[in-house]
Amino acid sequence: DRVMGGKDEL
């Protein structure tokens, strides 16, 4: 999902 997706980036 979006929230997880945003946080796989540094």
Next chain:
Amino acid sequence: MNVFRLAGDVSHLVAIIILLLKIWRSKSCAGISGKSQVLFALVFTTRYLDLFTVFISVYNTVMKVVFLALSYATVYLIYMRFRNSYNSENDTFRVEFLLVPVIGLSFLENYAFTPLEILWTFSIFLEAVAIMPQLFMITKTGEAESITTHYLFFLGLYRALYIANWVWRYHTESFYDLIAIVSGVVQTIFFCDFFYLYFTRVLRGRGKMTLP
């Protein structure tokens, strides 16, 4: 993970290590904005709180911890160990002019009104403008040592590569993160003027970058 993302992360790491080694070896932080470095430490601190909540990958966790540790080490060297060499008289950018709008915006524009999401958004917006005290300092003194400019080059390159990463992810995964993209583009634009000076003055000449 794609090649742009990996190259971007490596550039970011290289930038931070260049700065840390420069200060460590010369035992001086002359020409470096301590304010920008405190802002970057704040960026990493507020963004990587998810270290405590979700596990994404070993790579992700290790890089986050490394960025946090290196940013705090840099701040320590500037304000504690080599504080005698810190040019506070030229590091006069008013940080509150960045923090107040960034805090306000992160409350207004976020993906969810929860503490972690607001802090994550705050870190994204703050990163976009955190280099401004450093660029202001260079403009004020009219020059920068070449190592400082190499640091700025890799920091700008990291952001430019992340844009390529977002274009790639949009086409291959249909993934996009609007807050990160808009902030990342704004951040990269701040570096354009610097990139121009870097290529025309630093790489063609030698030593310091001086402003006209």
